[in-house]
Amino acid sequence: MDEILALLALEPPGWGGNLLRGLVSSLEIAFGAYFLGLVIGIGGACGKLWGGETTKAVLDLYTTIVRAVPELVLILILYFAGTDLINLILDYFGREPIDISGLVAGIAVLGVVQGAYSTEVVRGAIQTIPAGQIEAARAYGMSPWLRLRRIILPAMLPFAIPGLGNLWLNATKDTAILAVVGFAELTLETRQAAGSTKRYFLFYIAAGLLYLMVTLVSTYVIGRIEARVRRGLPRHG
Amino acid sequence: MTMVETAVAPDMPGSAIPDAPVAVEVRDLHKSFGQLDVIKGVSMTAREGDVVSIIGSSGSGKSTFLRCINLLEIPTSGRVSVGGEEIRMKRDRHGQPVPADWRQVERIRTSLGMVFQSFNLWSHLTVLQNLIEVPVHVLKTPRAEAIERAEALLARVGLADKRHVYPAFLSGGQQQRAAIARALAIQPKVMLFDEPTSALDPELVGEVLKVIRDLADERRTMILVTHEMKFAREVSDQVIFLHKGLVEEEGHPGEMFRNPRSERLRQFLASTQ
Ligand SMILES: Nc1ncnc2c1ncn2[C@@H]1O[C@H](COP(=O)(O)OP(=O)(O)O)[C@@H](O)[C@H]1O
Ligand SMILES: [Mg+2]
Numbered sequence: 465m466d467e468i469l470a471l472l473a474l475e476p477p478g479w480g481g482n483l484l485r486g487l488v489s490s491l492e493i494a495f496g497a498y499f500l501g502l503v504i505g506i507g508g509a510c511g512k513l514w515g516g517e518t519t520k521a522v523l524d525l526y527t528t529i530v531r532a533v534p535e536l537v538l539i540l541i542l543y544f545a546g547t548d549l550i551n552l553i554l555d556y557f558g559r560e561p562i563d564i565s566g567l568v569a570g571i572a573v574l575g576v577v578q579g580a581y582s583t584e585v586v587r588g589a590i591q592t593i594p595a596g597q598i599e600a601a602r603a604y605g606m607s608p609w610l611r612l613r614r615i616i617l618p619a620m621l622p623f624a625i626p627g628l629g630n631l632w633l634n635a636t637k638d639t640a641i642l643a644v645v646g647f648a649e650l651t652l653e654t655r656q657a658a659g660s661t662k663r664y665f666l667f668y669i670a671a672g673l674l675y676l677m678v679t680l681v682s683t684y685v686i687g688r689i690e691a692r693v694r695r696g697l698p699r700h701g
Numbered sequence: 702m703t704m705v706e707t708a709v710a711p712d713m714p715g716s717a718i719p720d721a722p723v724a725v726e727v728r729d730l731h732k733s734f735g736q737l738d739v740i741k742g743v744s745m746t747a748r749e750g751d752v753v754s755i756i757g758s759s760g761s762g763k764s765t766f767l768r769c770i771n772l773l774e775i776p777t778s779g780r781v782s783v784g785g786e787e788i789r790m791k792r793d794r795h796g797q798p799v800p801a802d803w804r805q806v807e808r809i810r811t812s813l814g815m816v817f818q819s820f821n822l823w824s825h826l827t828v829l830q831n832l833i834e835v836p837v838h839v840l841k842t843p844r845a846e847a848i849e850r851a852e853a854l855l856a857r858v859g860l861a862d863k864r865h866v867y868p869a870f871l872s873g874g875q876q877q878r879a880a881i882a883r884a885l886a887i888q889p890k891v892m893l894f895d896e897p898t899s900a901l902d903p904e905l906v907g908e909v910l911k912v913i914r915d916l917a918d919e920r921r922t923m924i925l926v927t928h929e930m931k932f933a934r935e936v937s938d939q940v941i942f943l944h945k946g947l948v949e950e951e952g953h954p955g956e957m958f959r960n961p962r963s964e965r966l967r968q969f970l971a972s973t974q
Contacts, residue, residue, distance in 0.1 A: 596820075597822075599773065599821060600821040604815070605835070607803075619825045697824065697867075
């Protein structure tokens with residue numbers, strides 16, 4: 465028992481500090497990617513619902529590809545192709561290649577993936593709003609932007625929260641995939657700790673418990689948010 | 702009312718005050734949905750203080766006509782003016798009519814208080830929030846002033862104690878009274894009603910009609926699509942009977958209901974007895 469506590473201690477030679485730093489990195493990416501995804505999702509949903517032919521075609525392609533290709537493959541493609549592309553563009557303009565920060569790249573890559581799923585969740589939720597409520601907003605002289613901000617987005621929230629909640633949980637777990645591109649999030653830190661000490665079981669259990677904790681806290685918070693945004697809906701249906 | 706009856710020639714559309722300024726003017730309105738011609742040339746003049754009722758069987762185009770006044774439906778042709786200001790139209794690149802300036806439409810809409818058959822209150826807002834939404838965010842009324850006015854209106858429609866309740870927890874009659882208060886909260890020039898009692902259980906119709914009658918009594922300009930013939934007869938200055946997208950007969954309710962000139966109106970009135 466003492467030995468386990470020593471291995472998990474926050475100060476070196478314990479590995480607990482590394483694991484927690486990894487957890488913080490994972491959460492940073494998850495937050496960033498989730499909100500980037502949400503912004504893409506709201507824009508994507510509006511484009512799919514009210515955009516022109518071309519906009520709709522492009523968005524359909526985007527959501528179809530993201531949902532068809534395994535996330536690991538997609539992240540590898542986006543990560544390596546994305547950084548290559550940026551450096552290619554920089555080179556074209558005669559600039560030095562840059563080393564894109566792992567955090568920014570991780571958020572961008574996961575955000576693009578999240579955005580596709582958010583688009584579908586938000587679009588479905590908007591379509592669930594009774595049409596008369598949006599019509600009333602038009603009849604009372606609200607501009608399209610005001611309608612979106614004041615009526616459509618808040619009215620769709622109760623229908624979107626379950627889906628958006630799941631997407632948040634996915635976002636926290638998808639960060640683990642970034643270990644393959646060498647980003648020091650929780651899974652990679654765990655692998656290093658386990659590899660150095662040969663205590664695989666201990667460290668992977670510890671990491672698993674940390675992920676579980678994140679999920680439990682998230683589920684609780686999502687439940688509270690859902691209850692709050694559902695205040696205006698009748699108890700059943 | 703008796704004074705009005707004598708003041709208006711029997712075959713002329715009635716008006717409460719014959720030379721009051723024109724509140725809503727519609728000229729030769731046409732509206733089609735694809736191949737389907739729904740409104741085929743309808744004109745109407747509502748002067749300030751008038752209550753104009755639009756009657757007709759289901760599918761005759763009453764809602765479409767009303768919705769063309771605030772451009773919820775875009776007329777295929779014809780002219781609509783509100784408060785003397787004509788809504789400017791143009792044609793898009795497919796040759797379809799569209800408003801020349803949506804800002805103008807949005808501004809004019811804030812002077813038209815629309816009440817829908819299915820209430821259409823915003824479900825994520827409480828009753829009070831529903832009433833101040835447009836005043837605060839569209840009309841830029843100071844919040845405190847908007848709340849004060851909203852509370853007075855809620856008291857007036859008998860919903861003072863429901864101001865912090867969400868619409869889903871109200872009865873249909875309460876929701877419609879709240880929706881009427883929401884329309885009044887924008888201080889509209891004209892109220893537009895599209896069958897305000899048709900979605901209500903029979904026992905809840907009276908409380909809503911009472912609110913509308915109060916508005917008529919205080920000489921508010923109103924355009925009212927309704928199936929309540931007795932009510933239309935009592936409150937209207939002018940009645941328009943639509944049949945298949947055309948005005949089959951129009952005039953003062955006393956005249957029209959007492960002795961309809963067209964066979965169709967006669968049949969329609971008989972069927973609604
Ligand atoms: N958005 C629409 N698209 C196609 N047809 C419509 C639309 N709105 C109304 N109509 C048709 O126009 C006709 C008149 O409808 P409406 O104005 O609602 O009649 P009313 O209110 O008198 O019952 C009906 O045949 C209806 O089916
Ligand atoms: Mg109708």
